[in-house]
Amino acid sequence: MRLLLVSHYFPPEIGAPQARLSGLARHWAAAGDEVCVLTGMPNHPTGVVPPRYRHRLRVIERRDGYRVVRSWLYATPNEGVLRKTIGHLSFMASSVLLGWRVTGPADVVLVSSPTFFSIFAAWLLARIKRAAFVVEVRDLWPAIFVELGVLTNPTLIRLLERAELAAYRAAAAVVVVSEGFREDLVRRGVSPSKVHVIRNGVDLGEFRPRDPADPTPGTMGIRSRWGAAPDDVVVLYAGAHGLSHGLTTLAEAAALVRDAPLRFVCVGEGAAKRELRARVDELRLNSFLLAPGVPHEQVPDLLAAADICVVPLRDVPLFASFIPSKIFEYLAAGKAVVGAVRGEAREILCAAGAVVVDPDDPAALAQALRDLGSDPQRRAAMGRQGRDYVERNFDRRQLAQRYRDILLSLTHPTVGAPPAG
16 A cells, blocks of 8 residues: 655654654554655744754655655744644645655555644645545644634634535545544534544553663663652653643642652643743742653653653543543553543543543642552552553554554455444
8 A cells, every 4th residue: 555644743843643643654664555754844842943954845754664755834833823824834835836746656645633734735635646535633623722712713713614524524534533533523424434533552662661760871860850859759741731731730739749759740842831831930839840842762761760640631621532642651651640631531541540530620639649659559550550451452553553454445445444433
């Protein structure tokens, strides 16, 4: 199968979408498929393009057995609706103009959304190449921005929703990352037979249990840089600092456990980091560290250095259908996990033996962290149960094969696709 994967975001950028897409591309290439990724020059989330990619219209490279074609775009930090929209529109245009010929023939054109505008570029590329068009939905866009109050103009919202549904109707298949997303699309008129759920998973070899007290230079060096004393319990959040993440609630929980030997660390970048920093300063949290984002390959070392990992989301109804992909990495690393989530994410964490509290409830989150912080045996037991759970349910290799079967069924009718759902 010749597969063209279109995505605004891709490594060396850091983030959950980048990890998912690069992992899938690697597995498909290893299975014998001819995979090409069409993406932009790396710049997310800071808006800074690395030197080797600056002042270039197009870059072609190879990684992990597949080709990557990068086209120019307007680079901008992950903040400010207008500038971000210009950046998305620039990639929509440049990906077609600079990428349609050099990406070669394709049997399937798969676009991962968001960003929303990449869908239209991929649809046009699929028409040009006479390929099956597949849309992967990782966020319900524009619904998420309506819920967060970013989009308020009724006319604009209606236009965007119509465009969204038109894209789903044009697709030969739609792949979503949660059952909640599937239910939303079907409720709005998308044919159930074309909507498939492929949840995020984790590379079980890359993320594996390691003792935070392991005297390896990497782990101990990380804890030292974080300012953790030998007896401190490190509470880690590693990931995007976005509008959907309840990180200020984590800061407020930290203020309630000042007397406990807990060291809080948030690693990552995003539009909400400035607000989080202001809240930490306001609360005068000396035990709360905000660290810059790191490349994906360094995340396993960060998790190994932690004792407890947290997954907070804001208490917004739409988020009940969201499943933060970081929970699978936390569990695979054998960590005790505390989630402040609802819906499917809550169900998964409970099944994995994690502790779950309601979102936007700093008192409940603080109590959960205090209890776990004082019980190393319980943390160890939770880590073992979580690892076992992801091994049975969220091995990325198995999920990638299920995904591949769906794509193969579009171009090889004799190959049966897994049932939708």
